[in-house]
Amino acid sequence: MSSRDQILTAVKANQPPLMTLPALDSFFESPKNELIIKFTQVLSSIGGSVIEVEDETEIGAFIREHYPLANIRAISPLANMQGIADRYEAENNPHKLENVELAILPAHFAVAENGACWLSETLLAERVLPFITQHLILVVNKNDILPTMHEAYQKISDETYGYGTFIAGPSKTADIEQSLVLGAHGARSLLVFLV
Amino acid sequence: MKTLNHAQNAANFNKDEKRVDWHDETLWWIRQKRDKSAFQIPEWESLRDAASAIKANTLSNLHQYLIEFEKNALANGVKIHWARDAKEHNDIVYGLLKEKGIDKMVKSKSMLTEECHLNEYLERKGIEVIDSDLGERIVQLAKEPPSHIVLPCIHKKKEEIGELFHEHLGTPAGNADPQVLTEAARIHLRETFLTRKAALTGVNFAVAETGEIVICTNEGNADMGAHLADLHIACMGIEKLVPSRAHLAVFLRLLARSATGQPITTYSSHFAKPRAGKELHIVLVDNGRTRQLGRAEFRNSLKCIRCGACMNTCPVYRRSGGHSYHNAIAGPIGAILAPNLAMKEYADLPFASTLCGSCSNVCPVKIDIHDQLYKWRQVLVKEGHTTTAKQLAMQTMATTLSSPTLFKIAGKTARVTLKYAPFMVNNKFNAWYLQRDMPKVPKSSFSEWYQTNRKQNEQ
Numbered sequence: 099m100s101s102r103d104q105i106l107t108a109v110k111a112n113q114p115p116l117m118t119l120p121a122l123d124s125f126f127e128s129p130k131n132e133l134i135i136k137f138t139q140v141l142s143s144i145g146g147s148v149i150e151v152e153d154e155t156e157i158g159a160f161i162r163e164h165y166p167l168a169n170i171r172a173i174s175p176l177a178n179m180q181g182i183a184d185r186y187e188a189e190n191n192p193h194k195l196e197n198v199e200l201a202i203l204p205a206h207f208a209v210a211e212n213g214a215c216w217l218s219e220t221l222l223a224e225r226v227l228p229f230i231t232q233h234l235i236l237v238v239n240k241n242d243i244l245p246t247m248h249e250a251y252q253k254i255s256d257e258t259y260g261y262g263t264f265i266a267g268p269s270k271t272a273d274i275e276q277s278l279v280l281g282a283h284g285a286r287s288l289l290v291f292l293v
Numbered sequence: 294m295k296t297l298n299h300a301q302n303a304a305n306f307n308k309d310e311k312r313v314d315w316h317d318e319t320l321w322w323i324r325q326k327r328d329k330s331a332f333q334i335p336e337w338e339s340l341r342d343a344a345s346a347i348k349a350n351t352l353s354n355l356h357q358y359l360i361e362f363e364k365n366a367l368a369n370g371v372k373i374h375w376a377r378d379a380k381e382h383n384d385i386v387y388g389l390l391k392e393k394g395i396d397k398m399v400k401s402k403s404m405l406t407e408e409c410h411l412n413e414y415l416e417r418k419g420i421e422v423i424d425s426d427l428g429e430r431i432v433q434l435a436k437e438p439p440s441h442i443v444l445p446c447i448h449k450k451k452e453e454i455g456e457l458f459h460e461h462l463g464t465p466a467g468n469a470d471p472q473v474l475t476e477a478a479r480i481h482l483r484e485t486f487l488t489r490k491a492a493l494t495g496v497n498f499a500v501a502e503t504g505e506i507v508i509c510t511n512e513g514n515a516d517m518g519a520h521l522a523d524l525h526i527a528c529m530g531i532e533k534l535v536p537s538r539a540h541l542a543v544f545l546r547l548l549a550r551s552a553t554g555q556p557i558t559t560y561s562s563h564f565a566k567p568r569a570g571k572e573l574h575i576v577l578v579d580n581g582r583t584r585q586l587g588r589a590e591f592r593n594s595l596k597c598i599r600c601g602a603c604m605n606t607c608p609v610y611r612r613s614g615g616h617s618y619h620n621a622i623a624g625p626i627g628a629i630l631a632p633n634l635a636m637k638e639y640a641d642l643p644f645a646s647t648l649c650g651s652c653s654n655v656c657p658v659k660i661d662i663h664d665q666l667y668k669w670r671q672v673l674v675k676e677g678h679t680t681t682a683k684q685l686a687m688q689t690m691a692t693t694l695s696s697p698t699l700f701k702i703a704g705k706t707a708r709v710t711l712k713y714a715p716f717m718v719n720n721k722f723n724a725w726y727l728q729r730d731m732p733k734v735p736k737s738s739f740s741e742w743y744q745t746n747r748k749q750n751e752q
Binding site: 101104106110113115116117118120122124125144192193209211213224226229230247252258259261263265271272273277279281282284285 | 319322323334336339340342343346347349350352353354355356359360369375376377381425426427428431444445446447449450451454471472474475476478479482483486487511512513514516517519520521531536537538539540541542543545546553555556557558559560561562563564565566567568569570577579583584586587589592
């Protein structure tokens with residue numbers, strides 16, 4: 099008998115009688131107001147920044163002002179960012195992204211309770227992009243902020259993706275005597291624009 | 294080499310009192326962060342109930358969920374392997390590397406591979422493994438195992454880490470600034486991520502309905518490794534399953550808040566399919582889990598989501614350190630998981646507890662940890678895995694307590710002895726006395742006092 103069959107046989111023999119799954123309906127009753135305030139507050143508390151803007155041109159102006167674009171490699175798939183960042187065509191060669199300083203990416207939606215933004219593979223030229231870049235900027239529609247993770251998973255319940263990730267803040271570690279250090283292996287900073 | 298038991302290890306750890314205080318306070322601070330975070334969620338207790346019930350359902354239907362997970366993962370283009378024990382798990386990982394001619398691998402945190410002693414096994418086979426979680430890299434350089442499942446080097450002072458980095462990564466001597474040390478590790482490990490063809494990761498959750506796995510990190514190391522390698526191997530215990538994506542919401546809300554007080558880990562990555570032209574292999578490991586599933590009293594330990602909250606709150610863990618448990622998983626949860634793996638070897642662990650119940654109170658999946666510690670003690674005594682001294686003492690106690698005559702004689706003897714010959718009791722052969730003073734001797738027993746007073750009242 100293969101290991102698979104041995105394990106499955108043992109599981110079947112040892113598992114207890116069926117217990118029912120709990121209903122999760124009550125968790126969908128979190129307040130639906132002040133989501134922008136909540137999201138901003140939470141993301142700021144975990145090392146990220148949030149800026150509300152009227153439209154994407156404002157984003158471009160902000161980035162031009164605050165990043166030394168002439169000297170760094172910036173990448174973005176967003177049409178409105180093409181003046182300041184290169185569009186990167188996926189070549190299945192993530193190592194070419196090694197020297198990216200700034201990535202400006204759209205996110206599908208954000209979650210107010212924990213400051214997370216959801217990006218699935220369709221928004222990424224390469225999966226490694228939001229991690230390997232030194233700095234990360236995400237652009238989210240302000241109407242796409244959901245109260246909690248329950249609404250988040252409801253939204254993607256039927257979606258098919260090869261890869262997707264919730265990103266909440268810059269990469270960080272507190273492994274050395276619990277001192278918080280931003281910029282462990284992933285992006286050193288995270289800025290979210292709410293449009 | 295004989296492994297020291299928990300009490301002996303704890304005694305060694307306690308030789309440096311200042312360090313124990315520091316360790317204790319650091320972990321308690323994390324426990325307080327957990328509380329602060331949990332109290333912000335009004336439905337926190339309902340979430341814990343739901344998480345526990347979801348895991349109860351998962352364990353009761355695990356056979357079906359495993360088959361469903363395998364089917365969906367295969368349809369996603371993932372390769373699935375099954376390992377009955379640690380050896381088979383290690384062989385599978387080695388086989389995959391060998392087949393591709395890979396002799397260097399980067400690894401992110403996986404307590405399962407610690408349980409299976411994968412690193413040592415691969416090193417013997419000539420494979421270089423570099424741990425990429427900062428805390429794990431630190432203990433790896435120090436040639437030590439992790440002392441905590443979430444905070445692997447919580448026992449280490451920054452000055453010791455500074456020395457290690459000076460020796461191995463060339464940081465300036467005497468520099469113990471966490472910012473400087475983390476930056477040095479970032480540069481060193483970025484080079485590693487960019488040059489490894491294989492990455493191994495753990496798994497936090499696996500979804501039966503979709504065949505995807507979820508990996509949570511703050512550093513981004515699992516993603517850096519997996520997305521830059523040709524071969525991604527993810528190793529998981531069979532109990533990591535959840536039925537569907539909707540259930541992930543409950544667990545992701547609980548996990549980081551319980552672990553460190555964060556609202557969520559920085560990255561919660563969902564891997565469903567391999568990258569185009571690359572490979573994703575998932576190794577499903579039993580290693581004693583089906584046995585534990587069959588033990589009705591200890592089955593709930595399989596609900597564990599490895600947040601570490603029970604360690605941070607445990608008065609014994611905080612004052613004895615993770616290494617005192619001589620097991621990959623320390624603390625209260627480790628003490629109920631380990632005897633299932635090797636009863637004799639870990640027979641000391643269920644006794645490394647005050648049974649105060651704090652662990653059960655913070656557990657996000659409501660495992661009855663302290664009850665299981667108590668139940669393990671009974672099993673271990675019955676199976677003859679406790680010391681003769683303890684067995685004799687307990688038997689004598691039982692006999693004495695069940696006979697009023699013996700009880701009276703024993704009480705009288707104790708009072709007389711403690712009064713006139715305290716050295717008979719207050720000596721190094723009495724383990725109870727080592728950290729405590731013996732109680733002051735009362736003049737009489739309660740029943741003597743009662744009889745005297747009753748007579749006086751009746752008069």
